[in-house]
Amino acid sequence: MPTLATDTRNAAVDAVTALCNSGSIQFQTSAHNKVAEPTFGATAFNAASGGTATAKTVADDTDASAGTISHAHIFKTGGTDEVMQCTCTVTGGAGDFQISSLVIGAGDTVSVLSMSITQPAS
């Protein structure tokens, strides 16, 4: 199995995060209905370092729809082309996105406090 050098890991992460510029994170129910959609800025992530890139400020969705979050899709700008699908669990679980509550009420605010993407070395 190959082991990626740090520069390689940074390049891999930067290529992925560039796709997120002006994109969004769409939290969906198991039936793929949108619950909330916080949005990335024009430059979504800081440049990767040590194989990890951290997100710049993600704009809250201040008017979510009622539903129970099952998973999340990260979309490119325009909201149709997918970058990746991520798992979601309540905080303390093993999901990619750890959320204070998976059950969202109408009008709730969904706020991404922090986010990072890491390319492992191996």
Added chain:
Amino acid sequence: MNEFIKQLSGGVLRLYDAQGVILAVGVLPEDVLASISGEEGDPSHKYVLVDFTVTVYRSGLACYGLIQTANGKLTPKLSCGLAGSGALLILPDAYVVAKTVLIIPGITLIEGQDEFNRQLAAILEKVIKPQVSANVQVIRAADKAKANVR
């Protein structure tokens, strides 16, 4: 799983005897995935690869196979056996004869159902998949209303 199964496309399968001697070699087709059934995460979620052929160069008792992917990764050992044995590589006879061509029926991979698949996932999936970590807070609409009143 679909992503890393695609990595098998164009890979090279080698059959070995118990001493690790290569008996047969075959190339997997570029479109290796024949069908997917079941929903992801469901126990019935399985992948069936297409049939392909291997050419036997040396006679012997085939014990296991290895697939080297197009980008050089090596899968865990794939068990060889007769139909109904539960082996991943189904052979017409465990003893393979030099200068013959064998048809390997489509391999069936059931997600998360056996050690082979867990190992395959670990080998093929680990490097290509980035890891995401995020914390999300939900602020209730009712709480926002209270804040506005204050």
